[in-house]
Amino acid sequence: MKISWGFGAIALVISTGFLSGPAAAVSCGTGNFGSWLNGVKREAAASGISRRAISALNGIKYDPSIIRKDRRQGVFAQSFLKFSSRMISKNRLNVGRKRLRQHARTFARIKKRYGVPAPVIAAFWGLETDFGAYMGNSHTIRSLATLAYDCRRPELFRPQLIDALRIIDHGDLRASDMIGAWAGELGQLQFLPSDYMESAVDFDGDGRRDLIHSAPDALASAASLMARYGWKRGQPWLEEVRVPARMPWEQAGIDIRHSRAQWAKWGVRKANGKPLRADRLPASLVLPMGRLGPAFLAYPNFSVYLKWNESLVYTTTAAYFATRLAGAPRVRSGNGKVTPLSGAQTRQLQQLLKRRGFDVGKIDGIIGAKTRAAIKAMQLKYRMPADSYPTPDLLARLRR
Numbered sequence: 001m002k003i004s005w006g007f008g009a010i011a012l013v014i015s016t017g018f019l020s021g022p023a024a025a026v027s028c029g030t031g032n033f034g035s036w037l038n039g040v041k042r043e044a045a046a047s048g049i050s051r052r053a054i055s056a057l058n059g060i061k062y063d064p065s066i067i068r069k070d071r072r073q074g075v076f077a078q079s080f081l082k083f084s085s086r087m088i089s090k091n092r093l094n095v096g097r098k099r100l101r102q103h104a105r106t107f108a109r110i111k112k113r114y115g116v117p118a119p120v121i122a123a124f125w126g127l128e129t130d131f132g133a134y135m136g137n138s139h140t141i142r143s144l145a146t147l148a149y150d151c152r153r154p155e156l157f158r159p160q161l162i163d164a165l166r167i168i169d170h171g172d173l174r175a176s177d178m179i180g181a182w183a184g185e186l187g188q189l190q191f192l193p194s195d196y197m198e199s200a201v202d203f204d205g206d207g208r209r210d211l212i213h214s215a216p217d218a219l220a221s222a223a224s225l226m227a228r229y230g231w232k233r234g235q236p237w238l239e240e241v242r243v244p245a246r247m248p249w250e251q252a253g254i255d256i257r258h259s260r261a262q263w264a265k266w267g268v269r270k271a272n273g274k275p276l277r278a279d280r281l282p283a284s285l286v287l288p289m290g291r292l293g294p295a296f297l298a299y300p301n302f303s304v305y306l307k308w309n310e311s312l313v314y315t316t317t318a319a320y321f322a323t324r325l326a327g328a329p330r331v332r333s334g335n336g337k338v339t340p341l342s343g344a345q346t347r348q349l350q351q352l353l354k355r356r357g358f359d360v361g362k363i364d365g366i367i368g369a370k371t372r373a374a375i376k377a378m379q380l381k382y383r384m385p386a387d388s389y390p391t392p393d394l395l396a397r398l399r400r
Contacts, residue, residue, distance in 0.1 A: 028154040033062045036149055040158070044165050053169035056141050066138070066146045069182045079340040080288035081333065084317040087127055088324060096126050096325050106203070106216050114223035115233030119325035121222050123318050124189060124308070132188040132215060136181035140164060144184040144193070160184055163193035172200070172209045180212075187211030188218035191225070199225040229307040235281075237301040238319035240271040240331055243291065250376060250386035252285040254298060254312065255369075259283075263297065271332065288316050290389025292336035296320070310369075341390050349390050352398040353378065 107118035148157035200209040203220035244267035305315040343365035358374035379386040
């Protein structure tokens with residue numbers, strides 16, 4: 001499962017199990033924090049974690065600033081073009097290309113073992129921590145303890161806290177090393193502890209899986225995680241395309257796949273205007289800003305991006321960044337002017353959709369999968385191009 005957060009790490013890598021048994025019965029956010037923390041210590045001891053590692057919880061205090069950051073996430077409410085132009089700056093592209101050359105031998109070893117191309121890993125490296133330049137300044141154990149105690153998502157963060165102790169117990173990091181993003185992510189690729197335990201590898205051969213100080217460990221661990229998520233060796237992940245003025249727009253969407261031959265039949269072409277290869281490779285048509293904005297074919301490997309982070313804006317940006325590092329040109333703005341809704345307008349749109357019986361998730365001004373599905377349903381009802389993108393015209397019709 002992948003959860004999106006605000007900056008510090010832009011994205012998290014979360015792969016957690018939900019609590020069961022006695023741990024599930026522990027009340028969140030109630031009573032004394034110290035008493036609650038003692039319960040975590042008992043659970044850790046029962047799980048076989050050493051007393052030395054559990055001592056990392058001694059003196060930990062609840063941090064209200066972490067909760068405030070958790071409540072005010074909104075970075076993914078930006079449009080794709082605004083977000084991607086901000087995140088894929090000329091400087092970041094240049095540094096990314098330099099890192100590809102600098103670590104070429106390591107990337108070659110990684111690709112041989114895991115099948116993940118260097119640009120794919122380097123793009124995540126750049127977006128997550130500016131290639132290791134900034135990994136956060138929050139005390140990981142304190143952040144995770146605070147989030148696990150809070151009632152918003154204790155079933156996610158309590159296992160992360162236990163696994164953070166396991167990392168210490170395993171000898172990969174000391175508690176004093178564990179400084180990262182505010183939501184508990186660690187290292188140059190921003191792993192949460194559960195993914196650290198499951199996918200981190202010792203690639204530099206020093207006997208430790210150190211995703212903070214060792215670039216080879218961090219990069220190879222990212223590839224290890226993507227392989228676990230299902231990365232297919234030798235297959236593409238994203239390709240910019242051109243779309244015609246008219247086509248069955250309701251077929252667009254990350255949850256719908258057709259062969260490249262079918263997309264070609266509907267008039268979709270390569271970004272340079274040349275015909276697509278008319279083969280059976282399945283792909284989804286991704287329109288992050290609707291039918292008038294940029295367009296991409298997302299191949300099966302793109303599903304790995306969505307496991308890394310479920311925000312379509314972030315994942316499309318990460319995949320597009322990887323294509324740029326691999327040599328693709330800058331994305332086109334599309335076929336016409338796109339007028340994105342403001343955050344307030346998007347929240348109103350979600351409220352209006354909810355009144356009509358749609359489950360849009362949280363009313364947060366972010367166009368997630370549930371909101372996109374509801375938008376498409378209303379576009380079909382109003383006989384509008386059903387590209388799942390909110391427009392001022394759709395909002396006006398919903399208001400009426």
